[in-house]
Amino acid sequence: MxxxxxxxxxxxxxxxxxxxxxxxxxxxxxxxxxxxxxxxxxxxxxxxxxxxxxxxxxxxxxxxxxxxxxxxxxxxxxxxxxxxxxxxxxxxxxxxxxxxxxxxxxxxxxxxxxxxxxxxxxxxxxxxxxxxxxxxxxxxxxxxxxxxxxxxxxxxxxxxxxxxxxxxxxxxxxxxxxxxxxxxxxxxxxxxxxxxxxxxxxxxxxxxxxxxxxxxxxxIDPVRFNRIAAPSGVLRGAFVGRLVPYKGCDMLLSAAEPLLQSGKLELEIIGDGPMRPALEAQAKGLPGVTFHGWKAHEEVQETLARCHLLTFPSIREFGGGVVLEAMALGVVPLIVDYAGPGELVHPDWGVKVPCGSRQEIVRDFRAALQDLAGDPAALEQMAEAARARVQSHFxxxxxxxxxxxxxxxxxxxxxxxxxxxxx
Structure with a gap:
């Protein structure tokens, strides 16, 4: 050897x-x-x-x-x-x-x-x-x-x-x-x-x-990420990452606001960081938003597996490991088409919006969320393809x-x- x-x-x-x-x-x-x-x-x-x-x-x-x-x-x-x-x-x-x-x-x-x-x-x-x-x-x-x-x-x-x-x-x-x-x-x-x-x-x-x-x-280590996502009910998205400016959680909340207000979407925010107070203030009065704070790496999948989507508008990810972790569970990634996440996601198993201005990303994320909320059945096939991609390549x-x-x-x-x- x-x-x-x-x-x-x-x-x-x-x-x-x-x-x-x-x-x-x-x-x-x-x-x-x-x-x-x-x-x-x-x-x-x-x-x-x-x-x-x-x-x-x-x-x-x-x-x-x-x-x-x-x-x-x-x-x-x-x-x-x-x-x-x-x-x-x-x-x-x-x-x-x-x-x-x-x-x-x-x-x-x-x-x-x-x-x-x-x-x-x-x-x-x-x-x-x-x-x-x-x-x-x-x-x-x-x-x-x-x-x-x-x-x-x-x-x-x-x-x-x-x-x-x-x-x-x-x-x-x-x-x-x-x-x-x-x-x-x-x-x-x-x-x-x-x-x-x-x-x-x-x-x-x-x-x-x-x-x-x-x-x-x-x-992906299949021992660490060994669940299969089983979401139910209203469309549920998860943000996983540090609450810092370039991760874009504030853009996610802005994009999701109409759907949250109408009860067509729920968001699970997993992570902590200096932006958390401002994000909690932004989300005040919006139904369906839960801030979980920091979770141990092995605990993330427990929450993520209850979600249909990884809603992740980060504009500067080198590798995008969280995208693969979501895919491994059968959680469909919704990301900005730039750098690491953009290379990992294909239309067969995820949704990409162009990397434009802040206003453009918010607009395109909102449109994608509205489309998926209107036709959640489309996510099932994408989720299966995401898991298959991880198994074959990652x-x-x-x-x-x-x-x-x-x-x-x-x-x-x-x-x-x-x-x-x-x-």
Missing amino acids: VRVLAIAEAANPEWVSVPLVGWSLASALRQVADVHIVTQVRNRDAFLRAGMVEGEDFTAIDSEALSRPMWKLAEKLRMGEGKGWTMVQALNALSYPHFERLVWKRFGDEIESGQWDIVHRITPLSPTISSSLAGRCAKAGVPFVLGPLNGGVPWPKGFEAERRAEKEWLSYIRSAYKLLPGRGTTLRHAAAILAGSYHTASEIPAEHQGKTLYIPENG LWSRKAEQVRHVYDWVLGGKAAPKPDFFD
């Missing part, structure tokens, strides 16, 4: 977002290859609780001497919980190289002596963070696989207020990362580059497109098989994946 050293600095089964992606892909790959996971020491206890054996299944690298103070600095500079994500990534780009130096110190001799067939850096997902391991692995003759990479989706026009509210000052100069030392050598020495979105794939220089493959970053086990194909390709044992590799 192929021996893989999987680098996943952010990987944690008890967290969400990037750490959950890192954990899910790295652990799924253990079903198709002989994988040893290298992660940061902050994840050690969660790995042990998940049944992993330290030294055998994983190694925890202690880079806290630099990463901890840099994280604290990022928390101060981002000026608010959950804000300033570009700032966090910029500081991570400064501290992460120390982690890779420690990885090489621990595993460099083993890589050079041929004890590993593949080195695969799964996280960080950000394409702005280069890798010193890429060149070292190439020099040792060991293929280095990079990705999935994802991030940096441009802010759509007309949402400057939301951009400022998110403290995304660095996003105006984000493209400068392409000039940073190390990016060119990282891409040049990588044997394969996995792009988690079409936008990220488009940012890879032309000379490396031949080894760039599109595999969306998110997947289970972590399926994605591990796709990555194994990439391993075989870079090792010379299988033909290059076709451009429509994922589809």
Whole structure:
């Protein structure tokens, strides 16, 4: 079996977002290859609780001497919980190289002596963070696989207020990362580059497109999402996410107001954040709106499975994992056709509205909700198609098989994946 050293600095089964992606892909790959996971020491206890054996299944690298103070600095500079994500990534780009130096110190001799067939850096997902391991692995003759990479989706026009509210000052100069030392050598020495979105794939220089493959970053663990939605009664939609400006919950409430007033729609708002007081004030007097607050990841499906729709007008999602989670349950997504969600949703299993101005999104969301409320029977076939799409393409086990194909390709044992590799 192929021996893989999987680098996943952010990987944690008890967290969400990037750490959950890192954990899910790295652990799924253990079903198709002989994988040893290298992660940061902050994840050690969660790995042990998940049944992993330290030294055998994983190694925890202690880079806290630099990463901890840099994280604290990022928390101060981002000026608010959950804000300033570009700032966090910029500081991570400064501290992460120390982690890779420690990885090489621990595993460099083993890589050079041929004890590993593949080195695969799964996280960080950000394409702005280069890798010193890429060149070292190439020099040792060991293929280095990079990705999935994802991030940096441009802010759509007309949402400057939301951009400022998110403290995304660095996003105006984000493209400068392409000039940073190390990016060119990282891409040049990588044997394969996995792009988690079409936008990220488009940012890879032309000379490396031949080894760039599109595999969306998110997947589904059928153990975590194992319900089948069984909604009944009036049309019910769910919003799942942080209550922050770019997620668009305020646009959802504006779009839904006439249907809520007439009793033709109910909304379940799952999540918390700085906009909650304003959203609750906006919803005051509107029947059929329930704010659930924050729920543990495993509890979300209990509420979501009672809904017909995921009503999610976010205008800047890199991956859109919540869309897949809804689809896995048979909850039809209603989303803005932009970035991650736009790539995941097809008219056969979801509804997309164009990414226009705030007023246009509210108008189009309202029209879609009115159509679905008038003909809810159309949702049944879409729900079945959504579940089928997840089963065929987005289970972590399926994605591990796709990555194994990439391993075989870079090792010379299988033909290059076709451009429509994922589809």
